[in-house]
Amino acid sequence: MSEGKHDAQRGVAATPVGHVVPFKVLAAVWGTLLAFTALTVAVAGVDLGRFNLEIALAIATLKASFVLLYFMHMRYDRPMNAIVFITALLFFMLFVSLALLDSHAYAPDLIPGYAPALPQ
Amino acid sequence: MTGAHPEHLAHHFDTAEQQFESGKLGMWIFLATEILLFGGLFCAYAVYRSIHPEIFVYAHRFLDKALGAINTAVLICSSFTMAWAVRCAQLGRQRALVRLLVATIALAACFLGIKYIEYQHKWKEGLLWGKYFRAKLEQPAGPPTARPTPAPTPAFNPDERSLIPPAAEGPGGLAKRGPEPLLASSPGPPKDVQVFFAVYFTMTGLHGIHVIAGMIVLALMLVRATKGEFGPTYFTPVDLAGLYWHLVDLIWIFLFPLLYLIR
Helix, strand or coil: CCCCCHHHHCCCCCCCCCCCCCHHHHHHHHHHHHHHHHHHHHHHCCCCCCHHHHHHHHHHHHHHHHHHHHHCCCCCCCHHHHHHHHHHHHHHHHHHHHHHHHHHHHHHHHCCCCCCCCCC | CCCCCCCCCCCCCCCHHHHHHHHHHHHHHHHHHHHHHHHHHHHHHHHHHHHCHHHHHHHHHHCCHHHHHHHHHHHHHHHHHHHHHHHHHHHCCHHHHHHHHHHHHHHHHHHHHHHHHHHHHHHHHCCCCHHHCCCCCCCCCCCCCCCCCCCCCCCCCHHHCCCCCCHHHCCCHHHCCCCHHHHCCCCCCCCCCHHHHHHHHHHHHHHHHHHHHHHHHHHHHHHHHHCCCCECCECHHHHHHHHHHHHHHHHHHHHHHHHHCCC
16 A cells, blocks of 8 residues: 555555545535536626636636546546646647737738727 | 455556556546647637637527536536546445446436537527528527627728638638628628537537547446446546546536637
8 A cells, every 4th residue: 555545545445546535525526516607607697898708717727627636536646647637738728829829910911801800 | 565466457567556557647648638639629719719709709699508507517417426436436336336327327318418409409590500501690699799790891902912812702611601681780690600600519519429439438337337347456447437527527617608608
């Protein structure tokens, strides 16, 4: 039995690997996710200008973090799995950022009058 | 670790833990490629939405927010039953594992059923992608959009611009121009609403394919679980199937606000 897993192994002496997430934690995450879903629907009904998108994405990221950390055991896993996943996310963000920079830089000039002006 | 050779330990691994961690790392690398696969579509979404926000603000009204929210809740519940199933596999609770796998598959089927209702509605209304878009947009589905429609296109002068034709004048596909009445009134629908539905069907369609794949994987796990193959010493397949299923949920968590809750 490796170190750092002693708290997880109560009553499951036969389990040589992995971490058993307590049922209370799973249920709490489930409730939290449903509550955040209701929250994001409610917030979408309020006009907050450009912040609507930011808030919706922030809530979605928070929900995703709960799924990753508890349902997908990332919190209890070896860090290598998280490194792999977060690296993919970073490259995804790089991809989207550069694509947006590019389309904002060129599209309005390429086809004058066709692409609408960028918001100030 | 004891010296005994566990039943499920492959010979090229030293310990069950090494085998378990290797399997998990492999699954996470696969999930990373899934992020990059969907990343291309999220990028297309971001580029289209940043260039033509008025299309997204207008067209998302045709999606059923209530059905989208219900489907989000259904997927979250299925993620919960899946995580619970992994816990039961780890603890050797066979009957609970089988029941929770059945519940997860049932919730996935429920998701697809609701998705089918939504797709069928879009199909009937002609709210489709590219040249298949045949909806009549004279009456907007809700109050007029908050954003002003873009200024009318200036007179066409081929010499002042690149030779790349604007999408609306190009051939076929996404470039198909809607019927002329679309441009009649200024608070009316924007041009090229079909772009939104191309993005909508591609993203939810690829996600739907993943739901079907997840159901197949879960069904295989169910068959093995009924044979009692999983227990405290061997639950990696259930765990990895769970990781895949949670990723499907994760992607929908982002698709729902981005497609249904635009403002």
